[in-house]
Amino acid sequence: MRKYLIYAIMVGLVMSLSRVTICSAEKSKEGVYRLRREKMVADQIMARGVKDEKVLFSMGTVPRHKFVSEDLINSAYEDRPLPIGLGQTISQPYIVALMTQLLGLGEKDKVLEVGTGSGYQAAILSGIVKEVYTIEIFEELGTSAGKRLKDLDYQNIKVKVADGYYGWPEEAPFDAIIVTCAATHIPPPLIKQLKDGGTMCIPVGSVFWT
Numbered sequence: 678m679r680k681y682l683i684y685a686i687m688v689g690l691v692m693s694l695s696r697v698t699i700c701s702a703e704k705s706k707e708g709v710y711r712l713r714r715e716k717m718v719a720d721q722i723m724a725r726g727v728k729d730e731k732v733l734f735s736m737g738t739v740p741r742h743k744f745v746s747e748d749l750i751n752s753a754y755e756d757r758p759l760p761i762g763l764g765q766t767i768s769q770p771y772i773v774a775l776m777t778q779l780l781g782l783g784e785k786d787k788v789l790e791v792g793t794g795s796g797y798q799a800a801i802l803s804g805i806v807k808e809v810y811t812i813e814i815f816e817e818l819g820t821s822a823g824k825r826l827k828d829l830d831y832q833n834i835k836v837k838v839a840d841g842y843y844g845w846p847e848e849a850p851f852d853a854i855i856v857t858c859a860a861t862h863i864p865p866p867l868i869k870q871l872k873d874g875g876t877m878c879i880p881v882g883s884v885f886w887t
Contacts, residue, residue: 710742713754717741721756722774729778735804736774741767743829744797761795763815768857773798779878780853782806789848789870791841792857796822799834802855809834810848812841844870851875 718737727733742753744767749759758766777798782788786806790799793813799822802809811834813819819838826834837845841856842864849870856867856879863879871877 707740710740710754714738714741717754717756717770721769721771725771725775727771727774727778731782731805732774732778732801735777735801736770738804739797739800740829741770741797744795744800744825761818763818765794765815765818767795767797773801776855776857776878777801777805780855780876782853786852787848789845789851789854789867790857791844791854791867793819793822793836794857796826796831796834796836798855798857799836800826800829800831803831803834806852807833810837810845810851811835812837812839812845814838814840842866846870853877854879856880 714737718733722736723733742750745753745759745761752759754770756769756771758769758772761767780788782802782805784805784807787808788802788806788810790802790809790811793799793811795818796811799809799811811822813822813836816838819836823836826836835848839845841858844854844864844866846866846869850872851870852872852875854867854871854875854877856877859880859882862881863877867877867879
């Protein structure tokens with residue numbers, strides 16, 4: 678009986694030590710990613726003139742590496758867009774920060790995003806405003822982003838799979854609207870859903886309109 682008890686205790690101790698080792702490794706990885714985020718914010722974003730403290734804080738907090746595929750994790754904080762499937766990309770960090778700053782957001786704002794993608798832009802907005810509504814036309818991307826955002830505990834984001842051209846009329850008006858995919862013109866439905874005095878940021882061709 679004693680041998681059995683001693684053996685059980687030893688196994689439990691080994692298992693506990695293994696868990697500690699795994700946790701330490703995970704913490705070490707997250708520490709590396711944190712340093713990469715800090716460098717990204719300093720070198721790619723602040724250096725190019727983005728100064729909004731709320732935007733800088735959110736960019737430095739959201740784990741961008743959680744929004745890319747496993748094979749691209751080491752490239753997550755590089756100064757370039759990355760593929761997320763279906764011919765779509767996660768925008769480069771500077772563009773995300775710049776467009777977010779142009780919206781001039783406040784903590785009580787309700788924002789509509791057209792083009793959820795991986796969910797990264799929505800996560801950045803989540804740390805700045807009260808509510809985020811995001812629309813994705815590709816079901817696979819929208820479903821995946823919704824699950825990812827839920828798993829990461831972003832509680833103030835709602836995701837819908839639909840054609841973003843028509844916006845989200847049942848939740849309008851919005852204090853701000855951000856369109857993350859290029860458009861040939863500004864969709865009239867989005868203009869109607871923008872609150873008086875609100876701001877829209879949308880890439881039309883190669884020019885950003887606000």
